[in-house]
Amino acid sequence: MIQLFKICKSYGTNKALDDINLRMRKGEFVFITGPSGAGKTTILRIIFGTTRPTSGQVLIDGINLSRISRLKLDLLRRKIGFVFQDFKLLNSKTIFQNVALALEVTGERPAITRKKTHQAIKAVGLSGKEQAFPLELSGGEQQRVAIARAIINEPMLLIADEPTGNLDPDITKEIMVLFRSVNMRGTTMVIATHNRELLRDTGQRIIALDKGRVIEERTG
Amino acid sequence: MIIRLWIYFFKSAISNILNNSLIHLISMGTITISMLLFGAFMLLSMNLNNWIKQWGESLSMSVYLKDGADEKAKKEIESAIKKIKGAEIKGFITNEQAMINLKEGLGEQAGLLEGLEDIALPASYEIIFKDRSDNSIDPKLIKNSLEKMKGVDEVQYSQQWIERVEGVMDMSRVVGLAIGGLLCMAVLFITVNTIKLTIYSRRDEIEIYKLMGATDWFVKIPFLIEGAVQGLLSGVAAVLILILTYSVISLKTIDLFGLPVIDISFLSIQSCILLIFLSLTLCVAGGFVSIGRFFRS
Numbered sequence A: 001m002i003q004l005f006k007i008c009k010s011y012g013t014n015k016a017l018d019d020i021n022l023r024m025r026k027g028e029f030v031f032i033t034g035p036s037g038a039g040k041t042t043i044l045r046i047i048f049g050t051t052r053p054t055s056g057q058v059l060i061d062g063i064n065l066s067r068i069s070r071l072k073l074d075l076l077r078r079k080i081g082f083v084f085q086d087f088k089l090l091n092s093k094t095i096f097q098n099v100a101l102a103l104e105v106t107g108e109r110p111a112i113t114r115k116k117t118h119q120a121i122k123a124v125g126l127s128g129k130e131q132a133f134p135l136e137l138s139g140g141e142q143q144r145v146a147i148a149r150a151i152i153n154e155p156m157l158l159i160a161d162e163p164t165g166n167l168d169p170d171i172t173k174e175i176m177v178l179f180r181s182v183n184m185r186g187t188t189m190v191i192a193t194h195n196r197e198l199l200r201d202t203g204q205r206i207i208a209l210d211k212g213r214v215i216e217e218r219t220g
Numbered sequence B: 001m002i003i004r005l006w007i008y009f010f011k012s013a014i015s016n017i018l019n020n021s022l023i024h025l026i027s028m029g030t031i032t033i034s035m036l037l038f039g040a041f042m043l044l045s046m047n048l049n050n051w052i053k054q055w056g057e058s059l060s061m062s063v064y065l066k067d068g069a070d071e072k073a074k075k076e077i078e079s080a081i082k083k084i085k086g087a088e089i090k091g092f093i094t095n096e097q098a099m100i101n102l103k104e105g106l107g108e109q110a111g112l113l114e115g116l117e118d119i120a121l122p123a124s125y126e127i128i129f130k131d132r133s134d135n136s137i138d139p140k141l142i143k144n145s146l147e148k149m150k151g152v153d154e155v156q157y158s159q160q161w162i163e164r165v166e167g168v169m170d171m172s173r174v175v176g177l178a179i180g181g182l183l184c185m186a187v188l189f190i191t192v193n194t195i196k197l198t199i200y201s202r203r204d205e206i207e208i209y210k211l212m213g214a215t216d217w218f219v220k221i222p223f224l225i226e227g228a229v230q231g232l233l234s235g236v237a238a239v240l241i242l243i244l245t246y247s248v249i250s251l252k253t254i255d256l257f258g259l260p261v262i263d264i265s266f267l268s269i270q271s272c273i274l275l276i277f278l279s280l281t282l283c284v285a286g287g288f289v290s291i292g293r294f295f296r297s
Helices: A040-048 A070-077 A095-104 A110-123 A139-151 A169-184 B002-019 B021-057 B071-083 B095-113 B139-147 B159-201 B203-211 B216-249 B269-296
Strands: A002-011 A014-024 A029-033 A055-060 A080-083 A157-161 A188-193 A205-210 A213-219 B060-065 B087-093 B124-129 B152-157
Touching: A002 A040, A014 A040, A014 A213, A029 A040, A029 A169, A040 A055, A040 A080, A040 A157, A040 A188, A070 B216, A080 A139, A095 A110, A095 A139, A110 A139, A139 A157, A139 A169, A157 A169, A169 A188, B002 B021, B002 B216, B021 B159, B021 B216, B021 B269, B060 B071, B060 B139, B071 B087, B071 B124, B071 B139, B087 B095, B139 B152, B159 B203, B159 B216, B159 B269, B203 B216, B216 B269
Parallel strands: A029 A188, A029 A205, A080 A157, A157 A188
Antiparallel strands: A002 A014, A002 A055, A205 A213, B060 B124, B060 B152, B087 B124
16 A cells, blocks of 8 residues: 655755655554654655655555656545644634535535535534534544544545644544544554554554654554 | 536635635725726727827818919819818918918018019918818829819828828827736736735645645636636726716817817727726736746745
8 A cells, every 4th residue: 555665855954764665555554653853744744745755766555656747646635634733624614614625625516525524523423513613622623623524535545643642641542443443444544643652552553763764663 | 527616616716705805805996996097098098099080180281373373274173172072172372372471481580581572482272171080081192183183283281290190199009008018017916916915815725725635726716716706897897987987077079279079989898898808817817827826836
């Protein structure tokens, strides 16, 4: 599903990633961990195509991101869900409108968009809050809205960057349960976190980074 | 799906205009003023051209007679002039009158003519052409025809004056194009900056759309529609204000320096449509420029 070959990324003289070689299988649940500045977010952005590597190749589902056109990259992103640490919700739009956005950009029929949006909001446990605005919700609820938006297209890959970074332990558990249920439906999951509690006894693959290099690969 | 997308684009554009109504109102007001100036200039230029043309067309002609032309020849010439369409004999200037006129024309330098009283200036018929609206009168043809008549020495008409008028008209066209070009640039500049402002106020939204997999055109089209709506409304507003102003304050007719009475006419339907279309095109072009710059950056 995801193949990274000899990925290097530099910002000026600062090396964010150095010779990263990774493979992630379809349906796999992978944690990327490491201290701040280790390169977790950079890897996720390279996989999502928002950052280009300085050198190396990235293949997503057999598609080489360095050779893909801008239009094809847009179309590929529709198959990838991304959950951001800062949620990236539009505060001027309702919860329903925020979640529906992911289908509207694909030109989906309004009736189907409405139906799937209600289903996604229900799946993250926010039924009844469709007409609320993001700033009227708690941090945990906003994160659920972001997850609903990321899963509405039934993506083949879901990437999450520090999805529980701002949440308390109880809500963190709920979010992880949600991610596992998404993974159970066949979606490949890649989650970047520095939360060690999250990695304890997960039984899932953990890739540890430090200073832009992979320092350890294990099963939690 | 295409219709559905376009409905979405239009809804999105209208919603964006309403959400940023103040910016759009200011921008539309400024574009309207620019297009109004442009339209007023078109109106002025068109009427000035017509006026100069008509003025130039009211040419006069002098038919100089040979020395010693008899009464019979004069009557034949008079009769021939009267048969010319639009021609009217303003007067007959005798040899003596011609000399008096020359002296008057020379003023203080009339002394130069002392001792030359024996020289006879030719008598002439002064003709004016009042109605040349159908352009069927060819002064060159009349000149040639009259010069062939017995008793006619030479026919002169204000050809040099017409050339001068044409020069003025050419100059006014050049000035008009320059002013029009500047106004177009101003409209383009205003639209580019207004749409740039709305784009920057919504850059987070655009980023999220792109992260969701929206194509560039999915993001661009609503901004271009915004530009088109701005241009269309501003163009229509400019034309309406022009019509209103014309009907309220226009004198409709002028009579200046004894020149022919001229009707001040309003822009043709085609010119009004052209003005609206120009406004729309400039605003869409402005949208293209600003959204293009945003995506490149």
